[in-house]
Amino acid sequence: MGKNTMRLLCTSLFLTMICWLAEGTLSKTDAKKGPTKKLEEKTLHSDKNVWDRGLVVVDPKAKDIILEHRSYCSKKVKERHFSGDVLGYVTPWNSHGYDIAKIFGNKFTLISPVWLQVKRRGKERFQFTGLHDADKGWMKDVRKNSKNIKIVPRILFDGWTYQDFESVFGSEDEIEELSKNMVLLAKNENFDGFVVEVWSQLGNQKQTELIHLLIHLSEALHEAQLKLILVIPPAVAAGTNQPGMFTKKEFDQLASAIDSFSLMTYDYSTRQRPGPNSPLPWVRACVQVLDPDSKWRNKILLGLNFYGMDYSALGASGEPILGSRYIETLKEHKPKIVWDEQIAEHYFEYKKSKGGKHAIFYPTLKSIQLRLELAKELGTGISIWELGQGLDYFYDLL
Numbered sequence: 001m002g003k004n005t006m007r008l009l010c011t012s013l014f015l016t017m018i019c020w021l022a023e024g025t026l027s028k029t030d031a032k033k034g035p036t037k038k039l040e041e042k043t044l045h046s047d048k049n050v051w052d053r054g055l056v057v058v059d060p061k062a063k064d065i066i067l068e069h070r071s072y073c074s075k076k077v078k079e080r081h082f083s084g085d086v087l088g089y090v091t092p093w094n095s096h097g098y099d100i101a102k103i104f105g106n107k108f109t110l111i112s113p114v115w116l117q118v119k120r121r122g123k124e125r126f127q128f129t130g131l132h133d134a135d136k137g138w139m140k141d142v143r144k145n146s147k148n149i150k151i152v153p154r155i156l157f158d159g160w161t162y163q164d165f166e167s168v169f170g171s172e173d174e175i176e177e178l179s180k181n182m183v184l185l186a187k188n189e190n191f192d193g194f195v196v197e198v199w200s201q202l203g204n205q206k207q208t209e210l211i212h213l214l215i216h217l218s219e220a221l222h223e224a225q226l227k228l229i230l231v232i233p234p235a236v237a238a239g240t241n242q243p244g245m246f247t248k249k250e251f252d253q254l255a256s257a258i259d260s261f262s263l264m265t266y267d268y269s270t271r272q273r274p275g276p277n278s279p280l281p282w283v284r285a286c287v288q289v290l291d292p293d294s295k296w297r298n299k300i301l302l303g304l305n306f307y308g309m310d311y312s313a314l315g316a317s318g319e320p321i322l323g324s325r326y327i328e329t330l331k332e333h334k335p336k337i338v339w340d341e342q343i344a345e346h347y348f349e350y351k352k353s354k355g356g357k358h359a360i361f362y363p364t365l366k367s368i369q370l371r372l373e374l375a376k377e378l379g380t381g382i383s384i385w386e387l388g389q390g391l392d393y394f395y396d397l398l
Helices: 003-023 062-068 096-103 136-145 162-169 172-189 207-223 248-254 280-290 323-333 365-378 392-397
Strands: 086-090 110-122 125-129 154-157 193-197 227-232 260-263 300-305 308-312 317-321 338-340 345-352 356-361 381-385
Touching: 062 323, 086 096, 096 136, 096 392, 110 162, 110 172, 110 227, 125 172, 162 172, 162 207, 172 193, 172 207, 193 207, 207 227, 207 248, 248 280, 260 280, 260 381, 280 300, 280 365, 300 365, 308 323, 317 323, 323 345, 345 365, 365 381, 365 392
Parallel strands: 086 110, 086 381, 110 154, 154 193, 193 227, 227 260, 260 300, 300 381
Antiparallel strands: 110 125, 308 317, 308 356, 338 345, 345 356
16 A cells, blocks of 8 residues: 555545534534433344344434344354454453353454553562452353353553663563463463553564564463464554554564464544544555565454544543443434444534533444454454443344
């Protein structure tokens, strides 16, 4: 993909993002509401999936999302529609994700509970924290429901200073000790490996040394039949045509050593630059820039957000929105949901009694389906952040 193409893409996406703010007023239909009518939600599961119920559309109605969102196809919870690797993140602060992992376990190949941190306490001394969140009973239930699933907790390098990294990078003994400790932790706690999130901590510094550490860690884990998945930032920086912090150069050096790469193709927009979460052309570009020759595509887990963003036109503010509040907002405002063909996302506008005009970008069955189709076309897997944030009927698509 050439620079001119990327520049045109970024310009048009930017215009898409700011257009709703530039309008300044809501449509007439949104300005005044009639008497509020309580909208129903189905609580029973369905015998049909979301395709058979005609719900995967570009023009969904708010009342249909409210009615159907809890109603997944109970007959086909074990049936997979996506053949690549599927990684689902689960967080302790959003407990519904634990239930999703049990109900739909067969649709996932990897589950990553966000539990762990590693701290450096001195020379060749490492401490693992977060084990109080580790739930052995839940792990047993997940594995019972899905025989081939791997549980790979995410681990953060928490509280590490630049000096901590330099000390470890400069000592093979330190690297050996860290690797050995992580293998022991996995064996003791019955984990199948780890999702490591560290790349963005050092910016663009010390990349050669970090790659050396990650290759050594992967060799130690592989020797013990354990997996290493690396979280990586987008290969094309959001809102620009510039390379991101993790490029083809780094990918090529690590691709043979790392089991999978959890690619963060979301958070495209910001409070200062509101708009879509994950424009489809940008997602495609991020994969193609990393691996233009399709050599390691099956190791790339294209990131899907199951959360949205609620932006205010006042004061350039915005905050994440999860499924429960999304449904509440649909009930309260009954908005017209708009499809943007170019970015392949839905959004809607509403007005708060105090606080002015807002726009919400939140995934829908159609936007998720198009990203799954893109992943199939590109030959990648997917990673979902995170399982407790979406709507239950989303999982019919996997």
